[in-house]
Amino acid sequence: MTLDYIKRKPKDTIFDHAFADPKFLGTMDKPPSTVYEKKPLINPKTGEKIDGLYTGWITLNNAAQGNSYTLEMVKGAAAGFNLAAHDKSVVAIVFTGAGDRFFCTGGNVVEYAEYYSGRPFDTSQYMMLYWHAMESLWTAQKPIIRRANGVSMAGGEEISMPCDLTVASDLATFGQIGPLHGSAAMGGALQWKPVCWTYEDAVWNSTSCEQWSAYKLFRKNYIHKVVPVLKKGDQWIRNPEVITDKWIDETGEIVYGEFKTGKELEQAKKVMGECKTDMSQLDQAVNEVIWTYVNLYPGCLAMSFAILRRWKRANFDFDRGPLMYWWSAMPFGEYDMGMTSFRWRKAAGSDVIDMIKYRRMIAEGHPVDEELFEEVMPKLKK
Numbered sequence: 001m002t003l004d005y006i007k008r009k010p011k012d013t014i015f016d017h018a019f020a021d022p023k024f025l026g027t028m029d030k031p032p033s034t035v036y037e038k039k040p041l042i043n044p045k046t047g048e049k050i051d052g053l054y055t056g057w058i059t060l061n062n063a064a065q066g067n068s069y070t071l072e073m074v075k076g077a078a079a080g081f082n083l084a085a086h087d088k089s090v091v092a093i094v095f096t097g098a099g100d101r102f103f104c105t106g107g108n109v110v111e112y113a114e115y116y117s118g119r120p121f122d123t124s125q126y127m128m129l130y131w132h133a134m135e136s137l138w139t140a141q142k143p144i145i146r147r148a149n150g151v152s153m154a155g156g157e158e159i160s161m162p163c164d165l166t167v168a169s170d171l172a173t174f175g176q177i178g179p180l181h182g183s184a185a186m187g188g189a190l191q192w193k194p195v196c197w198t199y200e201d202a203v204w205n206s207t208s209c210e211q212w213s214a215y216k217l218f219r220k221n222y223i224h225k226v227v228p229v230l231k232k233g234d235q236w237i238r239n240p241e242v243i244t245d246k247w248i249d250e251t252g253e254i255v256y257g258e259f260k261t262g263k264e265l266e267q268a269k270k271v272m273g274e275c276k277t278d279m280s281q282l283d284q285a286v287n288e289v290i291w292t293y294v295n296l297y298p299g300c301l302a303m304s305f306a307i308l309r310r311w312k313r314a315n316f317d318f319d320r321g322p323l324m325y326w327w328s329a330m331p332f333g334e335y336d337m338g339m340t341s342f343r344w345r346k347a348a349g350s351d352v353i354d355m356i357k358y359r360r361m362i363a364e365g366h367p368v369d370e371e372l373f374e375e376v377m378p379k380l381k382k
Contacts, residue, residue, distance in 0.1 A: 010171065011087040019056065020082035020136075026074035028098065032062035032108075034069070034076025034081055035098075037225040041091055041294060044278060044287040053091050056084030060097045066105030067097035069159065071126065073108075078133035085140035091298075092290040093140060095163055096147035097156075100229065100277045103148045103172060109181075113343035117336040120325070127324040130159070135230055137162035140204065142300035143293045148172045148223070149279060149284050153211065158188035161312065164305060166223040167285045170239040171230070171277075174222075180352060182338015186323050191315040196206035196222060213242045216257030224289070224353030225280045230275040240268035265345055331369055341378055 023212020037057045040049040058080035060067040069077065084093045097103040116123050137144055146160045148168035154177050160166075176185040184190065193202035200316045201220055205212060214226045230237040238244045240260075247256045260268050293301060337353050345351035353376040366372055 008071060014088075016086070016262075018086035019085050020079035022079060022083070024072065024079045026061065026076060028059070028061055029359050030100065031064065032070050032073055034073045034080055035059040035061050036076075036080035038087070038090060040292070042226075042287050044284055044291050052089060053294070054087075054089050055092050055094055056080075056087065056090040057096065057313070060104050062108075063097070063099035063102060065108060065110070067102040067156070068105045068108040068154070070108045070111055074126075074129050074133055075222065078136070081133060081136040081140070085136040085142070085238050090142065091294045092142050093137070093144045094147050094286060094290075095144065095160055096149055100149055100169070100171075100279060102150040102156075103146075103152040103198055104159065105151060105153050106155030106158075106177075109343050113336075113339040117339060124324045126325075127187075131320050131324075133159065134188075138309055139306075141242055141298070141305075143290070143301070143305065145286055148174075148214070149282065151211075153177055154183070154185070155187055158185065161188040161192045161316075162309065164308070165289060167225045167227065167282065167289060168217075168223050169229045169279070169282050170214050170226045170242070172214045173211040174205075174214070174217055175209065175211040176264065177209045179207055180338070181342045182334040182336065184326075186319065188316060192312045195312050213239070213257050214241050214352065215239070215244055219254075219257045225285050228284045229277055229279055229282055230272065231278045232271070232275045236281065236364045237271065238267055240271040241265060259266055298344055337373060337377065344378075347380055349381045350378040353377055 022036075024034070025036050028035055035058070037059070038054040039057055041053040041055055042049055058077060060073060060077070062070070062073065064067055081093070084090050112329070116126065143165070144163045145314055146163035146166040148160075148166050150169060150172050152160065152174050157174060157176060176189055178184045178186075189206050193206055196202070197205070197220065214223065217223045218226045228236045228238045230239065243255045243258050243260060247254060249255045259265070286344060291297045337358075341348070341353050355376075358376040360373070361372055361375065362368075
């Protein structure tokens, strides 16, 4: 008996299941853009490049503006995530930012202040695209590593939330700034941080607009690994601005991961001036995580991530429909005041409105209108 009558495609046939449009992707020499690169899989123990297997790197390339993402960069992120997720030769996805100072500082405030203020239906479409950018990450059948090469705040904390693990430079800081600048962390942080942390840590980090060090987040079990990136000669130096040599101080307070102050901070800045930045250990740590995973059964790993991710995604899905419209009723509201004051902070010398006056006017029943807007906004420096 033979089965020759059953026809199959040739074994070397590979269908492309990606639906991304590469036109939205850019190159590192032309910021602002999102860049997608396939890099060879590396054995971190030997440095050997493994033939035929790759890591897919998505880089937010806008270092001059803190790697904040423009509309076109969000389109590029969606394209890069989709391409990496559907390429079977890509064994892991790495999400990072350009340079050595910023991972991502969120949405591009210039666009927010100059275009999206007063355009409610455009903002809804922007948020639809933002949600879409994350879809390929939720369903990717491979590990997703956030390579936090620097500051991660606001939307930078949110667009990266579907990542499975974070490996961070010890110069990185993390936090939300929405309530200080006319926004709220509704793009993911308010939904996901209560899942990942204790409730009170999630509340304070999401609403206080306080920045936390990478070591503090490691202490609180929020990131996987912290890596020194400063070198003084041949010696690696841990971030001198952060307390890393003791757990508690003489009063019994936990101080590991807290920022230094006063004379200790002044001395730390001098030490930093004597160092150079070197990201090689950060890349090594990322490769070590990937190498661990590449030596595990891919199907079993995919199922594990699918189950683990659903806890964050469930919280995300509760809100994402109605929150597309969160900007819609605020033509002269807090979003406009916050983004506009931050956008023109250099001209006015301040990046926030007169918050006390704003609260007083609201308490007195003043409508949120152009008169209020003019009263509370920072004034042009003479």
